[in-house]
Amino acid sequence: MKKTHYLMALIWSYALLAGCASMEQASAEREKLETEPLPQALASLGYEMEAPVEQVTDWSLYNWQAINQSALIIWVDAFHPYLFTLRERCPDLMFAQAVGVSNTGSIINANFDAIVVPNPPGGGQSCLIDAIYPLKKTGETGQ
Structure with missing residues (x-):
C-alpha cells in the first residue's frame, strides 16, 4: 500500500x-x-511590416495575437494579418482571452478606432489604434 x-x-x-x-x-x-524591438518580434513570428495603411476595409476578426502591451496582430482572414500599434500601452492586452475592435461599418481606421479588451465584471479597456501595417511572411514578395 x-x-x-x-x-x-x-x-x-x-x-x-x-x-x-x-x-x-x-x-x-x-x-x-x-x-524585443517590434521588427525583431515580428521576424521571430515569421512576419515583416509593409507600409502603413490608414484603414482596413471589409474585415472580420479571424484571429489575433498580442505582441506586447502596445501592439497586436489581427488576421482579418486566414491569409491577411495586420499589425495594429496602439497609441498608449494597453496592459490588459497581454492577458486577454478575447479582444474586440471598434469600427465604423466594416472599416477600421487608424487614429479613430480602438482595440477593446473586455475585463469582466462590467469593465474593459479601450486602446486607441495609432497605426495599421499589413504584414507579409518573411521572404515573400508582394501579393
Missing part, C-alpha cells in the same frame, strides 16, 4: 513539474516578445 502511495505521489510530482516547465517556457516566450 505504501508503495502505491509513493508511486502515485511520484507521478503527480512529475506531472506538476512538467506543467510548471511548460508554463515557464510559455512565460519566457511571452517575455521575449514583450521585450
